[in-house]
Every structure is written in C-alpha cells, then in structure tokens.
Amino acid sequence: MSYSIDFRSKVIFTMEEEGLSIRETAKQFWIRSAFVSRWINEIEPKASRLRVSEKLINPS
Structure with missing residues (x-):
C-alpha cells in the first residue's frame, strides 16, 4: 500500500x-x-562516504 507524503x-x-x-x-x-x-x-541525511587518505594523515 502506498501512503501519501502528507500522511508520512x-x-x-x-x-x-x-x-x-x-x-x-x-x-x-x-x-x-x-x-x-x-x-x-529516507528523511535522515546519508553519511558521507568520503574518507581522508591515510597518506594525508601520516605523510612518510
């Protein structure tokens, strides 16, 4: 069953x-x-999948 946006x-x-x-x-x-x-x-924002490179955190 489909519910209206208003009901949701x-x-x-x-x-x-x-x-x-x-x-x-x-x-x-x-x-x-x-x-x-x-x-x-559906309402809550999705977490970003961007990750900081380990090389940027600990440069050798």
Whole structure:
C-alpha cells in the first residue's frame, strides 16, 4: 500500500513530538513498523562516504 507524503510527515512528526518509539508509532497509526523505519531513513541525511587518505594523515 502506498501512503501519501502528507500522511508520512504526520506519522514522523507525531513520533518526534510525543517521543514514541517506532513500534509505538506504528501501532498508533495501524501500520507496519517497517514503514516507519524506512520513512525515517529516507528523511535522515546519508553519511558521507568520503574518507581522508591515510597518506594525508601520516605523510612518510
């Protein structure tokens, strides 16, 4: 089932405002916790994969 952006935002907002866990949030909205988890991961910025070369840190 596809959920609207508006609904997804409401779920995440409610979770943050009320300090709920993923499982509690899913139960409150009658949806699977996997959906909530996925939506959170889509919102959070991804970590950069850039790494500093070891040669730059310890020049020989």
